[in-house]
Amino acid sequence: MYRAAGWWRPKDTPALLRRIVRGSRRFLVVFEGGRAVGMGRALGDGANDAYIQDVFVDEALRGRGIGAQIVRRLVRRLKADGAGWIGLIAAEGTRPFYEKLGFRRMKGCDPMLLQGSG
Structure with missing residues (x-):
């Protein structure tokens, strides 16, 4: 799925993927007919704060509610873990997609990336 999303670099290895999965608070994969068609994961401290990331659905299957299902399941599980944020x-x-699921733009905040890290 990471390759299909364009997030997998030639130097990336299966060991890296195992580390990504193990380091995630939650990691979900949706299968259809025995094939992975969507995924998402969450990072967090296990106490209050959590971040959803790497939500992806096979392009041919978008618009069928798979992505919404992934996000809703992640949110439900994170809340059960105690996440308040x-x-x-x-x-x-993708902002309209997430807004339909209850997310709102954070006023006064700008996403930032450490130069050379991504």
Whole structure:
């Protein structure tokens, strides 16, 4: 799924993927007909704060509610874990999708990335 999303670099290895999964607070994959068609994960401290990221659905299957199902499940599980603050960075063009699920733009905040880290 990471390759299909364009997030996998040639130097990335299966060991890296295992570390990504193990380091996630929650990691969900949706299967259809035995094939992975969507995924999402969450990071967090396990006490209060959580971030949803890496939400992806196979392009041919978008618009069927798979992405919404992934986000709703992550939110439900994070809340059950005690998360009181759940955030994310919406990729360009995805803000309406997340707004339909109850997320709102954080006023006064700008997403930032350490130069050379991404």
